[in-house]
Amino acid sequence: xxxxxxxxxxxxxxxxxxxxxxxxxxxxxxxxxxxxxxxxxxxxxxxxxxxxxxxxxxxxxxxxxxxxxxxxxxxxxxxxxxxxxxxxxxxxxxxxxxxxxxxxx
Amino acid sequence: xxxxxxxxxxxxxxxxxxxxxxxxxxxxxxxxxxxxxxxxxxxxxxxxxxxxxxxxxxxxxxxxxxxxxxxxxxxxxxxxxxxxxxxxxxxxxxxxxxxxxxxxxxxxxxxxxxxxxxxxxxxxxxxxxxxxxxxxxxxxxxxxxxxxxxxxxxxxxxxxxxxxxxxxxxxxxxxxxxxxxxxxxxxxxxxxxxxxxxxxxxxxxxxxxxxxxxxxxxxxxxxxxxxxxxxxxxxxxxxxxxxxxxxxxxxxxxxxxxxxxxxxxxxxxxxxxxxxxxxxxxxxxxxxxxxxxxxxxxxxxxxxxxxxxxxxxxxxxxxxxxxxxxxxxxxxxxxxxxxxxxxxxxxxxxxxxxxxxxxxxxxxxxxxxxxxxxxxxxxxxxxxxxxxxxxxxxxxxxxxxxxxxxxxxxxxxxxxxxxxxxxxxxxxxxxxxxxxxxxxxxxxxxxxxxxxxxxxxxxxxxxxxxxxxxxxxxxxxxxxxxxxxxxxxxxxxxxxxxxxxxxxxxxxxxxxxxxxxxxxxxxxxxxxxxxxxxxxxxxxxxxxxxxxxxxxxxxxxxxxxxxxxxxxxxxxxxxxxxxxxxxxxxxxxxxxxxxxxxxxxxxxxxxxxxxxxxxxxxxxxxxxxxxxxxxxxxxxxxxxxxxxxxxxxxxxxxxxxxxxxxxxxxxxxxxxxxxxxxxxxxxxxxxxxxxxxxxxxxxxxxxxxxxxxxxxxxxxxxxxxxxxxxxxxxxxxxxxxxxxxxxxxxxxxxxxxxxxxxxxxxxxxxxxxxxxx
Numbered sequence: 001x002x003x004x005x006x007x008x009x010x011x012x013x014x015x016x017x018x019x020x021x022x023x024x025x026x027x028x029x030x031x032x033x034x035x036x037x038x039x040x041x042x043x044x045x046x047x048x049x050x051x052x053x054x055x056x057x058x059x060x061x062x063x064x065x066x067x068x069x070x071x072x073x074x075x076x077x078x079x080x081x082x083x084x085x086x087x088x089x090x091x092x093x094x095x096x097x098x099x100x101x102x103x104x105x
Numbered sequence: 106x107x108x109x110x111x112x113x114x115x116x117x118x119x120x121x122x123x124x125x126x127x128x129x130x131x132x133x134x135x136x137x138x139x140x141x142x143x144x145x146x147x148x149x150x151x152x153x154x155x156x157x158x159x160x161x162x163x164x165x166x167x168x169x170x171x172x173x174x175x176x177x178x179x180x181x182x183x184x185x186x187x188x189x190x191x192x193x194x195x196x197x198x199x200x201x202x203x204x205x206x207x208x209x210x211x212x213x214x215x216x217x218x219x220x221x222x223x224x225x226x227x228x229x230x231x232x233x234x235x236x237x238x239x240x241x242x243x244x245x246x247x248x249x250x251x252x253x254x255x256x257x258x259x260x261x262x263x264x265x266x267x268x269x270x271x272x273x274x275x276x277x278x279x280x281x282x283x284x285x286x287x288x289x290x291x292x293x294x295x296x297x298x299x300x301x302x303x304x305x306x307x308x309x310x311x312x313x314x315x316x317x318x319x320x321x322x323x324x325x326x327x328x329x330x331x332x333x334x335x336x337x338x339x340x341x342x343x344x345x346x347x348x349x350x351x352x353x354x355x356x357x358x359x360x361x362x363x364x365x366x367x368x369x370x371x372x373x374x375x376x377x378x379x380x381x382x383x384x385x386x387x388x389x390x391x392x393x394x395x396x397x398x399x400x401x402x403x404x405x406x407x408x409x410x411x412x413x414x415x416x417x418x419x420x421x422x423x424x425x426x427x428x429x430x431x432x433x434x435x436x437x438x439x440x441x442x443x444x445x446x447x448x449x450x451x452x453x454x455x456x457x458x459x460x461x462x463x464x465x466x467x468x469x470x471x472x473x474x475x476x477x478x479x480x481x482x483x484x485x486x487x488x489x490x491x492x493x494x495x496x497x498x499x500x501x502x503x504x505x506x507x508x509x510x511x512x513x514x515x516x517x518x519x520x521x522x523x524x525x526x527x528x529x530x531x532x533x534x535x536x537x538x539x540x541x542x543x544x545x546x547x548x549x550x551x552x553x554x555x556x557x558x559x560x561x562x563x564x565x566x567x568x569x570x571x572x573x574x575x576x577x578x579x580x581x582x583x584x585x586x587x588x589x590x591x592x593x594x595x596x597x598x599x600x601x602x603x604x605x606x607x608x609x610x611x612x613x614x615x616x617x618x619x620x621x622x623x624x625x626x627x628x629x630x631x632x633x634x635x636x637x638x639x640x641x642x643x644x645x646x647x648x649x650x651x652x653x654x655x656x657x658x659x660x661x662x663x664x665x666x667x668x669x670x671x672x673x674x675x676x677x678x679x680x681x682x683x684x685x686x687x688x689x690x691x692x693x694x695x696x697x698x699x700x701x702x703x704x705x706x707x708x709x710x711x712x713x714x715x716x717x718x719x720x721x722x723x724x725x726x727x728x729x730x731x732x733x734x735x736x737x738x739x740x741x742x743x744x745x746x747x748x749x750x751x752x753x754x755x756x757x758x759x760x761x762x763x764x765x766x767x768x769x770x771x772x773x774x775x776x777x778x779x780x781x782x783x784x785x786x787x788x789x790x791x792x793x794x795x796x797x798x799x800x801x802x803x804x805x806x807x808x809x810x811x812x813x814x815x816x817x818x819x820x821x822x823x824x825x826x827x828x829x830x831x832x833x834x835x836x837x838x839x840x841x842x843x844x845x846x847x848x849x850x851x852x853x854x855x856x857x858x859x860x861x862x863x864x865x866x867x868x869x870x871x872x873x874x875x876x877x878x
Contacts, residue, residue: 027855027858028855028858028859036855097853097854098853098855100852100853101851101853103850104850104851104852
């Protein structure tokens with residue numbers, strides 16, 4: 001019962017897993033590149049939750065430090081990814097990832 | 106190196122230089138470079154004359170000899186042969202010095218003469234180049250000190266003879282004649298080469314001197330028949346080059362060449378090379394070989410003389426006369442009259458060259474008319490030619506006061522002596538042939554002189570266009586006949602002057618008193634007497650065995666008693682030789698002086714046979730003079746009766762003895778005989794070989810080809826189906842699998858991601874199954 005009343009590590013991990021699943025779902029199914037990017041952000045944040053949760057329960061600050069780096073990287077990644085998307089749009093006139101298949105064969 | 110050797114090398118190389126310069130540059134030189142050739146030959150002659158002066162006039166030593174040689178090629182130790190070294194070298198003795206002067210003098214005269222005779226010819230410069238290479242090769246033969254180098258130069262004179270016979274190569278007959286000459290000589294040369302190889306196989310050297318010494322030392326380990334064979338094979342070279350029976354057929358045809366060439370090569374020098382060569386190998390010839398040589402010479406002399414009497418072409422008469430005289434020389438060598446034969450070589454060279462150059466002058470003046478039937482009356486129009494030609498004719502016929510008389514007489518005396526010593530019978534055929542040929546020579550030369558120079562011109566009798574095989578451009582009327590220019594007259598005068606007895610001997614009746622017979626003496630044979638023992642005529646050889654030690658000094662005395670005749674001579678030799686064993690002391694006391702006396706300067710031979718022949722020849726000197734004078738008088742008399750006085754009509758006589766006349770006119774049918782046997786035979790053989798070639802050899806080749814093609818087809822099939830199949834299958838597999846796999850490559854990022862997810866998920870599932878069974 002206690003496990004229901006007090007919030008433990010498992011809760012964090014479940015949240016993180018759900019968030020990761022949603023992010024992955026968004027990446028795989030969405031057609032809009034922006035939305036795919038948003039899915040990536042979800043996946044990254046799922047990982048952050050994991051890191052912070054483990055950090056909290058292990059008693060040191062390493063996981064927090066990692067998650068801070070991940071946030072910084074995510075920011076950089078978002079900037080670069082958006083720039084790529086703008087360029088894709090300029091080239092193909094669309095951001096629909098399913099129609100960008102000139103790498104085929 | 107001796108001074109004279111150096112000079113002789115220069116002499117040898119000057120004509121070669123002339124050849125090289127003229128053959129390449131004659132078109133760029135003024136006058137096509139003839140002055141260059143004449144100049145080089147002039148220098149050659151001057152140096153040769155200097156050598157002659159030093160050796161003959163200053164030296165005057167019968168035993169003079171100068172040898173120099175160097176290793177030309179060293180093959181090292183050849184397996185199966187042994188050490189093989191080929192030397193080149195120069196041998197100068199009296200004979201060489203005389204030949205050197207003779208060859209270069211005649212060559213120089215012919216060069217000078219040719220500037221007149223050949224002027225205006227299309228290939229004027231090339232002609233002089235050819236003369237140069239001929240002179241070079243001929244001097245090489247004369248100067249060689251070994252069999253190998255003489256063989257090289259031998260072939261070179263063959264080549265230059267070939268080039269010059271066919272000089273007018275645009276004419277079919279000249280082209281045929283040059284081929285005939287070359288091929289006929291080839292037959293003889295093969296024999297000569299085999300002879301050289303027999304000697305080489307025994308002694309491993311080519312040098313004359315070494316071979317003489319080896320044979321003298323008895324190093325010849327095979328039977329005597331092999332030595333005889335070697336001698337006869339070497340003689341075959343002479344048979345080819347000196348146009349002896351049965352290879353004489355090429356020389357008359359060689360008259361297709363320019364007339365000065367006929368004088369130089371086919372009368373005076375090259376054809377005498379054969380005689381010179383036999384003289385070089387004279388000492389190693391066995392008695393059997395000498396007999397063969399004597400008979401060949403006698404047959405040649407006689408046969409050619411009989412042919413010469415019916416020929417119409419002025420040059421052909423001279424050609425057969427040359428063959429006949431060469432027969433004399435060979436006969437002389439065969440009977441052991443070595444120095445007489447070489448003496449005849451020298452005298453013949455001068456007067457025959459004079460005759461040929463004279464005939465060239467006549468042909469030149471008559472605008473290439475060569476048929477004596479249409480000549481006549483040239484005596485007044487060409488006085489210089491007439492006089493010189495007549496002197497040379499008298500020398501050839503052998504009239505006293507000429508050089509030819511002395512040399513021919515010496516040979517005939519030798520032949521008589523030989524027949525006597527060999528015991529008569531069949532051996533008397535040789536002097537009989539000789540004397541008979543002397544008569545025929547006088548006859549045909551008388552006929553020639555009369556037809557050409559006396560009477561009235563018969564040029565108008567010539568059937569128009571009926572006799573048009575020479576040059577053919579003389580049909581537009583008959584030009585005035587005129588004396589030839591000085592360039593052509595001068596050589597005639599020089600050569601005619603050299604045909605007089607005084608050049609050679611103070612006594613017009615006896616050449617043995619002259620310088621030649623003193624300087625060129627019959628050498629001692631090196632074939633040991635006991636080696637000659639298995640030969641038939643052996644009675645006098647037993648004498649040599651019986652009194653071996655004392656016989657040298659005894660020979661003189663012994664032969665002195667041998668005057669009564671050959672049979673008694675032989676028995677006397679027996680007795681003397683038997684006595685020699687006991688009375689050596691006496692023999693030593695007075696060596697040979699009384700036997701030979703003052704008149705005979707010849708050497709003393711330790712070989713009894715040679716000694717006997719030399720003595721008998723000396724004894725027969727006077728009879729030979731008598732017989733030959735009678736024969737010559739008969740011959741000239743007959744010629745005068747027939748042609749000058751007209752007591753006998755030659756045409757009617759010819760009709761009466763038509764078969765004989767035709768036999769002579771058609772040259773004893775030798776050409777026809779060779780055509781029917783050798784030529785037809787070779788043609789048949791080549792046809793058989795051609796059949797063999799086209800059916801058997803080609804069959805084998807074609808069969809192999811077909812086999813290879815079959816194998817190739819099979820191998821090609823394997824290639825196409827198996828190897829290519831594998832390759833193609835690999836390609837096909839890759840292609841099809843690639844086609845299948847490319848479906849995965851959609852180009853859509855999300856598909857790839859899904860695949861990665863599936864793979865990772867699959868892997869994780871697999872992992873968990875692994876660890877949790």
